[in-house]
Amino acid sequence: MDAARPLDALNNARDKRVIVELKNNRQYVGKLKAFDIHINVVLESAEENVEELVEKEIDGKTVSVKTGKLVMKRKLGVVFIRGDTITIISPE
Amino acid sequence: MDAARPLDALNNARDKRVIVELKNNRQYVGKLKAFDIHINVVLESAEENVEELVEKEIDGKTVSVKTGKLVMKRKLGVVFIRGDTITIISPE
Amino acid sequence: MDAARPLDALNNARDKRVIVELKNNRQYVGKLKAFDIHINVVLESAEENVEELVEKEIDGKTVSVKTGKLVMKRKLGVVFIRGDTITIISPE
Amino acid sequence: MDAARPLDALNNARDKRVIVELKNNRQYVGKLKAFDIHINVVLESAEENVEELVEKEIDGKTVSVKTGKLVMKRKLGVVFIRGDTITIISPE
Amino acid sequence: MDAARPLDALNNARDKRVIVELKNNRQYVGKLKAFDIHINVVLESAEENVEELVEKEIDGKTVSVKTGKLVMKRKLGVVFIRGDTITIISPE
Amino acid sequence: MDAARPLDALNNARDKRVIVELKNNRQYVGKLKAFDIHINVVLESAEENVEELVEKEIDGKTVSVKTGKLVMKRKLGVVFIRGDTITIISPE
Amino acid sequence: MDAARPLDALNNARDKRVIVELKNNRQYVGKLKAFDIHINVVLESAEENVEELVEKEIDGKTVSVKTGKLVMKRKLGVVFIRGDTITIISPE
Numbered sequence: 001m002d003a004a005r006p007l008d009a010l011n012n013a014r015d016k017r018v019i020v021e022l023k024n025n026r027q028y029v030g031k032l033k034a035f036d037i038h039i040n041v042v043l044e045s046a047e048e049n050v051e052e053l054v055e056k057e058i059d060g061k062t063v064s065v066k067t068g069k070l071v072m073k074r075k076l077g078v079v080f081i082r083g084d085t086i087t088i089i090s091p092e
Numbered sequence: 093m094d095a096a097r098p099l100d101a102l103n104n105a106r107d108k109r110v111i112v113e114l115k116n117n118r119q120y121v122g123k124l125k126a127f128d129i130h131i132n133v134v135l136e137s138a139e140e141n142v143e144e145l146v147e148k149e150i151d152g153k154t155v156s157v158k159t160g161k162l163v164m165k166r167k168l169g170v171v172f173i174r175g176d177t178i179t180i181i182s183p184e
Numbered sequence: 185m186d187a188a189r190p191l192d193a194l195n196n197a198r199d200k201r202v203i204v205e206l207k208n209n210r211q212y213v214g215k216l217k218a219f220d221i222h223i224n225v226v227l228e229s230a231e232e233n234v235e236e237l238v239e240k241e242i243d244g245k246t247v248s249v250k251t252g253k254l255v256m257k258r259k260l261g262v263v264f265i266r267g268d269t270i271t272i273i274s275p276e
Numbered sequence: 277m278d279a280a281r282p283l284d285a286l287n288n289a290r291d292k293r294v295i296v297e298l299k300n301n302r303q304y305v306g307k308l309k310a311f312d313i314h315i316n317v318v319l320e321s322a323e324e325n326v327e328e329l330v331e332k333e334i335d336g337k338t339v340s341v342k343t344g345k346l347v348m349k350r351k352l353g354v355v356f357i358r359g360d361t362i363t364i365i366s367p368e
Numbered sequence: 369m370d371a372a373r374p375l376d377a378l379n380n381a382r383d384k385r386v387i388v389e390l391k392n393n394r395q396y397v398g399k400l401k402a403f404d405i406h407i408n409v410v411l412e413s414a415e416e417n418v419e420e421l422v423e424k425e426i427d428g429k430t431v432s433v434k435t436g437k438l439v440m441k442r443k444l445g446v447v448f449i450r451g452d453t454i455t456i457i458s459p460e
Numbered sequence: 461m462d463a464a465r466p467l468d469a470l471n472n473a474r475d476k477r478v479i480v481e482l483k484n485n486r487q488y489v490g491k492l493k494a495f496d497i498h499i500n501v502v503l504e505s506a507e508e509n510v511e512e513l514v515e516k517e518i519d520g521k522t523v524s525v526k527t528g529k530l531v532m533k534r535k536l537g538v539v540f541i542r543g544d545t546i547t548i549i550s551p552e
Numbered sequence: 553m554d555a556a557r558p559l560d561a562l563n564n565a566r567d568k569r570v571i572v573e574l575k576n577n578r579q580y581v582g583k584l585k586a587f588d589i590h591i592n593v594v595l596e597s598a599e600e601n602v603e604e605l606v607e608k609e610i611d612g613k614t615v616s617v618k619t620g621k622l623v624m625k626r627k628l629g630v631v632f633i634r635g636d637t638i639t640i641i642s643p644e
Contacts, residue, residue: 080102
């Protein structure tokens with residue numbers, strides 16, 4: 001992903017596994033198959049990860065706490081991700 | 093949905109059942125009938141799913157808790173979904 | 185609303201009653217009279233629906249609870265809805 | 277406001293009193309004097325309405341409650357409303 | 369500010385004092401010196417107003433309450449306001 | 461910053477110290493070195509200011525309270541600010 | 553990063569370490585390898601930093617408090633950052 005223009009960098013990542021993160025804090029990991037100038041992206045063999053939630057007792061109250069660790073929520077296979085919802089793309 | 097450009101991937105999913113997820117966390121499942129470059133989408137035989145809410149007693153208090161499981165909220169038949177509200181599209 | 189392009193689908197719904205839902209969770213139901221490429225929409229004989237709120241006692245406290253059911257808030261007659269606020273359009 | 281294109285509908289409402297609602301839940305009522313393709317709008321003899329707030333005692337606590345009724349907040353005379361903040365326009 | 373097109377209305381307000389309100393609820397009052405098609409605006413002798421906050425005792429608790437009244441926060445002199453943050457412009 | 465068009469006003473402020481405020485309530489103060497039609501801006505000798513937070517005891521509880529006063533958070537030197545995040549620009 | 557146009561300033565920062573901050577408050581630090589007119593950016597040897605959270609006891613309750621200090625969350629190597637999510641870019 002070394003390149004003079006940002007899209008060249010995405011081109012170098014084609015067919016490699018990348019992490020795609022969205023504005024709504026979801027994370028998708030999969031093989032980068034396609035992208036365009038809007039940064040619409042298609043991943044193959046994709047998984048959706050979410051932040052792990054554990055129940056914890058704080059001061060005698062049971063509350064849900066985010067551990068900061070990402071865990072797999074579901075396998076999606078092929079997924080089309082709309083560009084304007086993406087924050088970052090990074091090779092795994 | 094294997095393709096060099098993201099819209100080719102949507103084209104491969106035409107007439108197949110897809111999951112469409114929105115920025116407001118709603119999910120629509122239906123047969124992909126049409127789409128355009130704005131990712132405006134038309135589904136047929138569509139259903140809207142929402143996260144299941146159950147009432148649970150925590151520390152003596154009744155609260156509504158999301159189970160993380162999606163349940164059908166309503167059948168919509170045909171639905172036009174505006175592209176800029178979409179996060180992902182994935183074959184079911 | 186069966187069509188190769190999403191706007192054809194809206195065209196098929198012209199003069200029929202449709203549900204239009206907005207990003208702010210409001211719902212309008214009326215006869216589809218006009219639309220354009222921005223998905224600006226004009227409805228006739230339109231009503232605005234909102235989620236029903238009931239007062240409920242939970243653990244000795246009176247709270248407002250959404251029932252998930254939509255109830256009519258007001259009759260609007262003709263209404264112009266700006267496209268970029270719309271999430272879905274579906275024949276009733 | 278019966279028309280084949282949405283902007284024709286606005287044209288039919290020119291010089292009539294209309295309700296304009298914004299994404300931030302404010303409502304303006306006034307005579308429609310001008311609009312353009314971005315749905316920028318100019319109203320004359322305009323008023324800004326807000327949802328009525330009343331103080332109510334619930335379970336021994338004084339809280340502010342929205343009644344759902346709109347009450348006039350201020351007279352504005354002429355007002356220019358930027359199109360991308362508008363959700364709906366409807367003749368009064 | 370009587371005009372066939374919205375920008376004519378702004379033109380009529382040039383060199384007059386106007387109220388400019390933003391999506392983040394801030395309000396600027398000043399003399400309208402310049403604007404463009406994006407509704408970028410320049411005010412002169414401008415002030416920024418914010419909603420007055422008073423401390424009030426409710427049920428034995430001190431809380432900050434908005435009075436709904438606008439009070440001057442600071443004098444800005446000349447201010448450039450980016451169009452896409454504006455909701456309304458109205459002669460004072 | 462007196463000008464017929466908003467960008468002329470920014471041009472008059474070139475090489476002077478300006479306040480730039482963002483939609484996320486951050487404030488940057490520095491010498492205006494460059495800007496373009498998207499209102500992308502470059503400041504030199506820039507500082508980032510944030511609203512001062514103090515700990516205060518209210519009704520026996522320690523809470524963090526915003527004083528409304530801006531205090532320097534960090535020196536940034538040169539900073540590029542993306543236009544669509546800006547609300548206002550004003551000479552200091 | 554001294555320049556007449558904002559993008560010249562980014563050009564001067566090429567191959568130097570920069571801080572990139574996003575609308576969702578995340579911060580990336582890395583070597584600036586590429587950018588385009590949308591301010592899409594590619595960083596190399598990048599790290600993601602987040603505000604440090606510490607557990608603190610306030611009035612007998614354990615709460616999570618942000619210290620305002622940034623700590624490294626993860627090493628990302630190469631990262632593509634979508635322009636419309638960026639607020640500022642500044643040489644380290």
